[in-house]
Each structure stands twice: as C-alpha cells, then as structure tokens.
Amino acid sequence: MASNLLLVLAICTIVLPSIALAAEYIVGDTNGWTIDFNYQAWTNDKVFHVGDRLVFQYTPPNHNVFKVNGSSFKDCIIPSSNGDALTTGNDVVTLATPGKKWYICGVAKHCAEHGQKLVIDVIEEGPAPAPSAAHEVVSSSIRVFIAVMVAVAAIMMQWNMH
C-alpha cells in the first residue's frame, strides 16, 4: 500500500511535465464543431504546437471532419471517400507535424455556405524560446516539489513502521 503510493508519486513525477506541455483545444470551445461560427477568429489568440491536440465535438451525423489540403480548403472540395472522414462526434486529432493544417466539414454545404472550416498553423515541438524558459522553470519546480513530497512520504512511512 505504502509502496504503491510511492510508485504513483514517482510516475507522476515523470508524466506530469509532459502533460503540462501538450495542450488540448476543443475546436470552437463550447460551440463545438458547427455551422456559422468564425473559426478563424477562434484561432486568433492561439498558438498550436506539435504534440497538441484538437478535439472536434458535434452530434453525428450532423457533421464530420475531413483533413484536406489548402486548395480543397479554399474551395470546400469534399473528398470523395467518406472513409477518410472523422465521424465519432468527439474526434481527437493529434498535431503530429509542423505546418498548415486544414479541416472542413463534409456534410451538405456546411463548408461552402456556412464557414465550417478550420485552418491552423502548427509550429515545431516545444514552445518558442521565451515561453520555453518559463515552462521549463515551472515543470522543474513541479518535479522538485513532487520529489520532496515523495521524500517526506517515505520518511513518514519509515516512522510509522518503527
């Protein structure tokens, strides 16, 4: 029991920093993935990094998600193979590579007539230089804090045993 706790704390020490560095974005926030929403404005205050995740939330089959190229995005050309669409209504997309990513809804004229399209620019893994330093400080303080907690817990358990 006591050693289980230590194990959990040790795992947290390793895992926490990586969780803190990857962000998850609900596309459109509480509006979700829908028609007549300004996704361009939604992206304005956001910086997307490799490793971050997008979550498209909607009620299927009202919408779906196709990842397309720039020209298909511009002209709302829906891919012919429906198998390429994400359709769960809670579609998680991990941003694996840097560069522009384009997403459109393939249902009816949602893209062409209702602006249900999203373009983002994903930048290289790890935050830009300045924020990076801040993140590093934060995550290493968390690590130190947890390490201290583990040490304290270990000492307290020893006291209890003897």
Ligand SMILES: [Cu+2]
């Ligand atoms: Cu749609």
